Amino acid sequence: MGRMSERFRKRGRESPESVPAKRLRQYDATENRMETIDMLMAQIGAFNVVGVLLRIHQLESLISECLPDDKDQVLAILKRYVNRPPSHATSSYATIVGLLNVGFYPVIAECLGDLVQALQKALLKGKWEKARGLLHFFTELYNCNVINGSSILRLYLSFALNCVADEMDGLAPQLRSDFFAYCVITALPLIGRDLQLSGESFDHLITTLHIYMQKRKQSHGVLLSIFEDTDQQEDYLDTFWMQIIHLRQNNWLKHDGQRPSMYFDIKLSASLQHDLPELEMPEVNLVLEYPRPWVVFRIFDIEYLDIELDRYHLECEILEMFQQACMDRRVCADSLVTLIDRNSGGLAAHCVVEVILGQMLALPKSPQITLAYGSVLVEMCKRRPNLMHKVIAEATLVFISKMSSLRVACFDRLVNWLSHYMSNFFFAAGWEHWEPFFTDSSIDCELNPLAIFMRELLKKCFRLGYHKAIRDTVPVSLHKYMPPVPNALVPYFDNGTPTGQLAQELNKELGMKRTNPQVIEEILARSELDKQPKIHVLITCVLRMGCASFTHTLAALKIMKTVLSNLVTNEEDSHSILSGLFELWVNNEQFQYVVAEKLLRMNIVQAKYIVSWIFTPRLKKDLTKMYLWELLYAVMRHIKNPERGPIVPDDESDFCFKHLMLDAVLRIVKALNVSFEENKLAARHLDDDYWFKWMLGRLEDLLFVHFNDLNKIKSRLIKMCNGPNMCEPVVKIIQRFLALCLKSQPEPNTSP
Missing domain, CATH: 1.25.40.180 (Serine Threonine Protein Phosphatase 5, Tetratricopeptide repeat)
Known part of the structure; x- marks a missing residue:
């Protein structure tokens, strides 16, 4: 009794002394059963057939003991596990419902009504994977003899007819119609052989899907393929539809995998079937974000x-x-x-x-x-x-x-x-x-x-x-x-020149046990050099002092942060400090990337100046190297999600990111237009210009990385495509991205 009292106190309930003993035992037994049912439902996704069958037997017994008295709690658990994306456990959940349907027909009828409402709510609110999971669950319920064939066909047709209606209407986004078709096409193999016996109704379903598949546009396939030659890289819906055609021609050869319902055929066949309530398909909602298309990836040809x-x-x-x-x-x-x-x-x-x-x-x-x-x-x-x-x-x-x-x-x-x-x-x-x-x-x-x-x-x-x-x-x-040995390349300064004299004084002070930033500022003030050469010499000496490791370099920058921040005030100053960094570590791209990012995080160099530095003519050849693009994306991440420093309002951060992204796109497009004109004047084919193809790919990469942010600069991209002196390959890429990212509008009629 003491142990039970302690357990109730931990859960914050009334003590056993204040509750009648009989009621306490009933409450405790019910709660324990619900916890066990919940636990077994969670574990039923195990991929061991014997273990799944054992849990199904246990769940049938436990739930049967709870019905009909604890119907609400049981149905709440069932609906929670069923209202999920399709999974390996979907057929197991359907088998449990099928076994319960034998003895508790009215309870399962109520459950099915609630699930149809859940499906309608998922479609209304854009919970697409949950909606697909529920449709697959209804499909498995047909295999478990819970619902009749006319109900599941009517449900499929409501999805398929919406595809055709949306396509004819022209106002709904194609992504919505694609999703409806995808739900039905991926569920059909599970019951195609049985439904085919229904005759005209099934033929009407297949014909409706065929009409939609013939009319749908596929401009995204070129953009989303991992390889530019689209061999074996087919649109996902086309791939699944071709498999449906293949199955139908071969009398719906069944998948080798064994469903749990096969082991309960005799008991399931004795149950009464339900007629599903009508599903009211929601109206087109242009605010929702619909699932995007993808391309099926194939590198191995496994015909078997x-x-x-x-x-x-x-x-x-x-x-x-x-x-x-x-x-x-x-x-x-x-x-x-x-x-x-x-x-x-x-x-x-x-x-x-x-x-x-x-x-x-x-x-x-x-x-x-x-x-x-x-x-x-x-x-x-x-x-x-x-x-x-x-x-x-x-x-x-x-x-x-x-x-x-x-x-x-x-x-x-x-x-x-x-x-x-x-x-x-x-x-x-x-x-x-x-x-x-x-x-x-x-x-x-x-x-x-x-x-x-x-x-x-x-x-x-x-x-x-x-x-x-x-x-x-x-x-x-x-x-x-192979790259060269990644050592620092310390430049030589002639002591007879003003540059050499400044470097000598700075090295002497920086070599002291305790460097005084004020002394460094005095040395710089005495020098007759212009501002940019001073910055170049200073950053070279500072980085040389810490070139032993990343830790030494970052510690040196921390000491000199105040001096550098006061010196670097504009784009030319920023380029001077980056020039010194890149010249010292010309053989170590990782150091260039890490230190440049650190200069940004320390607010010594601004993000927009790093972007302009990346696209300077002196780094044109390096644009084919990964480290510059890693740096560009790190800069954009920092502006979009600042980790440290002063708190920036969301609107201001969003404004800065939008302009930084647009600046990067414009600089890439400008470089591509210049290269296109050079090839045109030299009568060279674009396929022979690797640099042009690489930069075109990097434009795609930039737009892919920030795909969810394209709507922020959509109007500028459209204006850019209609502007003069734009080369055709760039226009095509931007149009494809615009077609894919306009999630709330029908796909524009642009040639791929």
Whole structure:
């Protein structure tokens, strides 16, 4: 009794002494059952068939004990778990409802009515994944003999007819119609064979979907493909629709995966079926943000998996596992390795790598950071080294062989992932297999995509390892792509010149045990040099003093912060300090990036001046290197989400970010227009100008990275497209982005 009293006190309830014993026992038993039901419902997503069946039996027994007395609490738990995106557990939840329908028909009828209202509410409020999950749940309820075929067909038709009506109306965004079609097309394989027996009603559904698929526009496919040559990179809805056609031609061959309802066929067949209430589809709401389209990523040609739609179901299961456990790389890797062992070994491993890399390189942006995907693959390699290293090597060879068509927007993520993967295995993976791709004389041009890839990959590897160790690992034929030893290049100052005299005095003072900033200011005041040369010499001496490590450099900047802040007041001053930094660390791009970002965070250099510095003529060749774009995106992140410093109002921060983003876009467009005219005068084809293609890709990358912010500069982008002297490739890219980002309007009629 003492233990029970203590438990009630902890939960903040009345003590057992003040409650009748009988009522207390009833309340306690009911509460314990509800907690157990909730726990078992949460665990039913386990991917072990035996464990799922055991939990279904337990849940049926527990819920049956609670009905009809505790109906409200039970239905609340059921609706909470069902009203979610579609998952591997959806069929298990449907099986539980089907088993309860045998003995509690009125309760399940009430539950179905509530779920139809939940579906309508999800569509009304733009909870798209929840709406799709509920539609899939109703589909599984048909398989469990809970609802009749006419109800599910009527539900499908309400979605499909809205697609055609929206397309004919022309006022609804295509993204809305695409979502409705996607819901039905992905649910059809689960019950297509049974529905086909219904005759004309099912034919009407297929015909309606066919009409919509023939008329819909697909301008986004060119923009969202990871490779510019769109082979094997098809629109997601087209891919699923082709699989529906294939299934229908083959009499709806069933997926090999076994649903839990198959083990309860005899009991489920004895239940009465329900007729679903009518679903009232909501009106078009232009304020809602509809799900954006995507392109299905394929790098492996596994024809066997395309049979019976196995590939789609397997990819859904892989993606679900990754999304549930990606924050714990070991648990996620264990789940995926178990899936590989349970399915066709190497074939499943190819699918896992394809799905993870496809998510990592997805456009406009990946759902998680690159490290989340790379760390899971590394853990899988540790568990199945022979298999996983082989599959990743095959994937890497595909990327290298198609490097010329890889979108620049995916380039950084690919290099970051591959360098991280190699750093976990002594940088010894793949060199001998890649070497033949780099022996061709055509890639001797330093702007060739393969040359850029190898050069940037080696730089990233050097950040994660030791220069000499990596040099000894890499084949001699690839040494020409290696960056120099990343040491500081201290400039020589002639003591007979004013510059040399100033440097000598500054070095003497900076070398003191305690540097006095006031003395530094006096030395600068005595110098006869102009302001910009003074700044250049000062930053060179300060960085030279701290060149031993990042810690020393940042400590030196902290000491001299006041002096530098007082000196740097305009764009020319800022460029002088950045010029000194880049000249000293010309052989170490990581130092250039880190120190420049630190100057921004210390409010020594303003963001707009770093952007203008990046696009100065002296750095034109460096625009093909990753570090400058890393710096640009770091600057824009800092302005959009300031981490430290004075508190800036949201409106002011938004205003600064909008102008900074527009400034970066305008500078890239200006450089592209100049290069286009130069090629036109020289009668050179644009395909032969690697620099132009790279900068065009970087414009795409910038717009992808800040895709959610495009509406802030939409009017300026439209005006830019209609302006004079705009080259055609730039106009096409901006128009494609505008078509994709206008989420509240129909897709404009622009040629892809």
